[in-house]
Amino acid sequence: MTRLHDDPATFSEDALAGFLDAHAGRVVGVPGGVVRARATREGKVAVVVGGGSGHYPAFCGVVGPGYADGAVVGNVFTSPSATEAAAVSRAAHGGGGVLLTTGNYAGDVLNFGLAVEHLRAEGVDARYVAVTDDVASAGGDEVPKRRGIAGDVTVFKCASAAAEEGLDLDGVEEAARRANDRTRSLGVAFTGCTLPGADAPLFTVPEGTMSVGLGIHGEPGVSDEDMPTAAELAARLVDGVLAEAPEDLGEGSRRVAAVLNGLGTVKYEELFVLWRTVARLLREAGLEVVEPEVGELVTSLDMGGVSLTLMWLDEDLERWWRAPADSPAYRKGSTDALEQGPERSAEEAAAASAPPPEEASRGSEESRALVPDVVRGAEAVVAEMAGAEDELGRIDAVAGDGDHGRGMVRGSRAALDAAREAQEQGRGTGGAVRAAGAAWADRAGGTSGVLWGAALTAVGARLGDEARPGAADVVDAVDAGMEVLLRLGGASVGDKTMLDAIEPFRTALRERVEAGDDLATAWDVAATSAEEAATATADLRPRVGRARPLAERSLGTPDAGATSFGMVARTLAGVLRG
Amino acid sequence: MTRLHDDPATFSEDALAGFLDAHAGRVVGVPGGVVRARATREGKVAVVVGGGSGHYPAFCGVVGPGYADGAVVGNVFTSPSATEAAAVSRAAHGGGGVLLTTGNYAGDVLNFGLAVEHLRAEGVDARYVAVTDDVASAGGDEVPKRRGIAGDVTVFKCASAAAEEGLDLDGVEEAARRANDRTRSLGVAFTGCTLPGADAPLFTVPEGTMSVGLGIHGEPGVSDEDMPTAAELAARLVDGVLAEAPEDLGEGSRRVAAVLNGLGTVKYEELFVLWRTVARLLREAGLEVVEPEVGELVTSLDMGGVSLTLMWLDEDLERWWRAPADSPAYRKGSTDALEQGPERSAEEAAAASAPPPEEASRGSEESRALVPDVVRGAEAVVAEMAGAEDELGRIDAVAGDGDHGRGMVRGSRAALDAAREAQEQGRGTGGAVRAAGAAWADRAGGTSGVLWGAALTAVGARLGDEARPGAADVVDAVDAGMEVLLRLGGASVGDKTMLDAIEPFRTALRERVEAGDDLATAWDVAATSAEEAATATADLRPRVGRARPLAERSLGTPDAGATSFGMVARTLAGVLRG
Structure with a gap:
């Protein structure tokens, strides 16, 4: 178990402080993470990796020349925030744009994706790639749902080497995607890990058995099996990975990079015993192994487990892997x-991580005219949410942690304050909505807060601060918000989320406006569609994919996020009617 | 626990095979261990490290340019044999001599020391340095009895860098001794480790406590304490190491290299949390830490524990540490x-590891004249040991594993066979005794077999193959045998070992010969001294030092090794009388 800590609540910060001290001169700390001590050289694409902590040497252990430019460091097994990912990215940025990359986990996808939005809004070209190497976490027809495990190593390494070679951001993003497309992993677990300060493991595996495909945070696996010999395990891992080998590979597809990764308490000699047979089986399968890594590269605190990762090489990938x-x-x-760029102090790096000063630009007279409506809308939503807090909490508690009502209250209040301040500053309609979105994301907490904030920010950006938005502009703005949700949220329509309410809402809104209705009338119809769809989420069949096991437990209860969206839509319909 | 293995009996070999595969191109296997894939460059001193396995990355993980030239790899927690240490040394040798170095454990001291004798006999200059950094294993007045733990890292690194710099063997040996003199460690354990295939840990530590100073193979510690916070543990380690700081340091003594080492299941983030406070406390003590290492450098399978090592630097040591x-x-x-030297194949390296062909050189006529006496002596000892086997076994079982009688029987028979063969080959007296010693060491098994073999080899070397040895030559030859035992055995007179019988024997022998007695008369007196001293080992007060806890249990029983030496001396007295 994890034994050494001071205050468990500050474990990640304390570990980061010790890491920075031990590696002073190589890395410097910035708000949210770590960057190289010598700056990214002018014009080079910066590669920023990350995710929750508890996985050392992933992720801060791989910041340095030839590898990552920065690492965003979250709490143990918890995604860092978008604010942190953006801060590290700014400090890592060398003028050539930033590739952000993490394993494919909902929190990371959301926060790093949102960081990309922030960076782009600031004029920094940024991209995001999620690693999806874990073949046990979803089938070959659902690769985008696969989790990222030790495939982080091959993908991060190749993207970093491509950046070091001088490729532009398009090239580095393509390198990361190509490495990911050709990387497959399978892991097994023997024991769970213990969070700092906890008395019991986060999850357990029955003694004498192993769980195949169990995730590095205890996510469900595909089967439980008797504890094998090393040679039997080698065959299980090799067979499992080769069965999911990428198709349509060109020349050079018989050469593979390999990572045999220990999760924490499976030690080096055991890994070498295992590797002895893994190497033989790979050769018997006609593969040539290039510079294998056998050791602890992506750990999970003191978890007992091991994974095998293969990346099918082409000429570029092999060069990048060997670099x-x-x-x-x-x-x-x-x-x-x-x-490399010049050396820099922690102060200089921290200064570079700060966001550009907010310019509270004034909107045009036409654009300012609608701001009072924005404020009135926010006031109405605040009142509605105050009344609905308990009900939303109850609904959310069925399948979630029950904090959705609280989050909607906190988010809408923050948005109202920001909208009022924007009105006083003379900002336009778009500026007021953007300010409301930023405040909502910052202060609501939780995933839904980040999503509401991101959606409002996108809506505001579309509305702009010049022309007075018409009905068609509002329709486009709602679509822009929906697109951000689809991009960031990692869910699709039908997954029993707020998207299930927004999709019929925006469709109805566009149809009615294009049919000639005025905005208030169209909105009213659309709000009804949203309410009906929210109620219908209670009757949706549970999805059988592994990605959303919670849906089964919430059968018969409407989704809290869809319900609250219906309420907001109805409330704003009232405001629009005046 | 250690879970992954195939046949537990071949765990070390299987792990080594996997290691060599994973690092092909960097290292190649030779009988007994590992050497660099590119040979040691002409004239450079070779540094050969080693000890039992189960400690990866110690020891084979540090073979390469700038670090070790070879590593001898024993079974888990078991010293490699002298034959293996010599074989790796030959393959590592670049013509500049060999420094062998291990942690200070009886088996390693014995076998690596004997390897040095072999290498020297072959004309290869070789030295041995044992690392004694563990302050918990013996007091400051008994530093040579201290065990070696993670101080291996600082000592091996500095010796290797000194060799890489071009120092000669005297210089490299001095570098190792200086590094060792200035290195101190203290370790704690939370859980024991499990040997491959075992159902239970090798040792345990009560839950919720830590054992301070517990050795990496479960050797007793100095105290059991409640589990501390990380900050408390940091203070315990820093205070413990600083309290044993080396004295009389010159300039630069405020600069230290540091290793915060995880034993296996204390993971990286925990080590960094611990390092945060260790680093602060070291600075507050006025020390400047140079390039600390925080990680797993000397493990003990899946043991839960951590150690802090400091090496007080001077200008040379700092340069070697940073190299x-x-x-x-x-x-x-x-x-x-x-x-570096040229690349070489495993076949070439293995060929280099082979001992030079035995030249069964004929002795002079005078020297050959005594060989029949050697054979008769061996015949008499064989007969005596056959009768004494059970009694020696019973005595040995009180404090040991009860195999001493068996070992003496096997060893003496092998020696007799070799002496007869030497007689047929026309070898001289020295050659016959050397052959007998080599055969005894090879085939007796156990520590006493290695020691008897080494002593006889030294006796034979002194007797030579030219002149007919006189009484004074025999006295000198016995002294030569005793010196080897003192150098290799790690024990002193009074430690209740065979040395307690040999010391009065050789003293009496020299006195009587110098007083003018003939050899047979002097030997008879000396044999009586040996027999009396052997009996007296039963009455020796137990030594209180930690090094020999077994002595307490054997109080009242004579030492088996001293007893058998007395028997051999008496038997040979009969042969000398004719």
Whole structure:
């Protein structure tokens, strides 16, 4: 179990402080994470990796020449915030744009995706790639739902080497996607890990058995099996990964990079015993293994487990895999020839991580005319949410943590305050909505707060601060908000989320407006569609995919996010009618 | 626990095979261990490290440019044999001599020391240094009895860098001794480790407590304490190491290298949390920490524990500590500038590891004249030991594993066979005794077999193959045998070992010969002294030092090794009388 800590609540910060001290001169701390001590050289694409902590050497251990430019460091097994991901990215940015990449987990996808939105809004070109190597977490027809495990190593390494080679952001993003497309992993677990300060493991595996495909945070696996010999396990891992080998590979597809990764308490000699047979089986399968890594590269505190990762190489990927790197926990070859930027102090790095000052630009007279309506809308939503808080909490508690009502109250209040302040500053309609969105994301807490904030920010950006928005503009703005939700949320329509209410809402709104209704009338019809759809989420068949096991438990209860969206839509319909 | 293995009996070999596969191109296997894939450059001193396995990355993980030239790999927690240590040394040898170094454990001291004798006999200059950093294992007045733990890292690294710099063997040995003199460690344990295939841990620590100073194989510690916070543990480790700081340090003594080492299941983030406070406390103590290492450097399978090592630097040690290295598990800086020898195949390396062919040189006529006496002596000892086997076994079982009688029977029979063969080959007196010693060491098994073999080999070397040895030569030869035992055995007179019988024997022998007695008369007197001293070992007060806890249990029983020596001496007295 995890034994050494001071205050468990500050475990991640304390570990980060110790890491920065031990590796002073190589890395410096910035708000939210770590960047190289020598700045990213002018024009080079910055690669920023991350995710929750508890996985060292992932992720801060691989920041350095030839590898990542920065790592965003969350709490144990918890995604860092979008604010943190953006801050590290700014400090890592060398003028060539930023590739952000993490394993494919909902929180990371959301927060790193939102960071990309922030960075782009500031004029920094940024992209995001989620690693999806874990073949046990979803079938071959649902690759985008697969989790990222030790495939982080091959994908991060290749993207970093491509950036070091001088590829532009398009090229580095393509490198990351290509590495991910050709990377497959399968893991097994023997024991769970213990969170700092906890008395019991986060999850357990029955003694004498192993769980195949169990995730590194205890996510469900595909089967429980008797504890095998090392040779039997080697065959299980090799067979499992080869069965999911990528198709349509070109020349060079018989060469693979390999990572045999220990999760924490499976030790080095055991890994080598295992590797002995893994290597033989890979060769018997006609594969040539290039520079395998056998060790602890992506851990999960003191979890007992192991995973095998293969990346099918092409000429580029092999060059990038072999390329030199010099980071605290991963070194290869000589990086003497790599050009680096100037050394910098922690203060300089922290200054570079700060967002550009908000310019509270005034809107045009036409655009300002609608701001009072925005404020009145916000006031009405605040009142509605105050009354609905308990009910939303009850609904949410069936399948979630029961805080949805609280989040809607806090978010809408923050949005109202921001809208009023925007009105006083003379900002336009778009500016007021953007300010409301930023405040909602910042202060609501939870996933729904981040999503509401992101959607409102997108809506505001579409409305703009010049022309007085008409009905068609509102329709487009709602679509823009929906697109952000689809991009960031990792869910689709039908997954029993707020999207199930928004989709019929925006469809009805567009249809009615295009049919000639005025905005208030169209909105009223659309709100009814949203309410009906929210209620219908209670009757949706549970999805059988592994990605949403919670849906089964909430059968018969409407989704809280869809319900609250219906309420907001209805409330705003009232405001629009005047 | 250790879970992954195939046949537990071949765990070490299987792990080594996997290691060699994973790091092909960096290292190659030879009988007994591992050497660099590119040979030690001509004239450079070779540094050969080692000990039992189960400690990865110690020891084979640090073979490479800037670090070790070879590693001898024993079974889990078991010293490799002298034959293995010599074989790896030959393969690592670049013509500049060999420094062998291990942690200070009886088996390693014995076998690596004996390997040094073999290498020297072959004309290869070789030295041995045992690392004694563990302050918990013996007091400051008994530093040579201290065990070696993670101080291996600082000592091996500095010796290796000194060799890479071009120092000769005297210089490299001095570097190792200086590094060791200035290195101190203290460790704690929370849980024991499990040997491959075992159902239960090798040792346990009560839940909720930590054992301070517990050795990495479960050797007793100095105190059991309640589980502390990380900050409390940091203070315990820093205070414990600083209290044993080396004295009489010159300039630069405020600069220290540091290793915060995880034993296996204390993971990286925990180590960093601990390091945060360790670093602060070291600074508050006025020390400047140079390039600390925080991670798993000397493990003990899946043991839960951690140790802090400090090496007080001088200018040389700091340069060696900072010097580049490129090995499978430890890389630092760029080794591009280091000159290396040519690449070589495993076959070439294995060929280099083979001992030079035995030349069964004929002795002079005078020297050959005594060989029949050697054979008769051996015949008499064989007969005596056959009768004494059960009694020696019973005595040995009180404090040991009861195999002493068996070992003496096997060893003496092998020696007799070898002496007869030497007689047929026309070898001289020295050659016959050397052959008998080599056969005894090879085939007796156990520590006493190695020691008897080494002593006889030294006796034979002194007797030579030219002149007919006189009484004074025999006296000198016995002294030579005793010196080897003192050097290799790790025990002193009074420790209740065979030395307690040999010391009065050789003293009496020299006195009587110098007083003018003939050899047979002097030997008879000396044999009586040996027999009396052997009996007296039953009455020796137990030693209180931690090094020999077994002595207490054997109080009242004579030492088996002293007893058998008395028997051999008496038997040979009969042969000498004719």
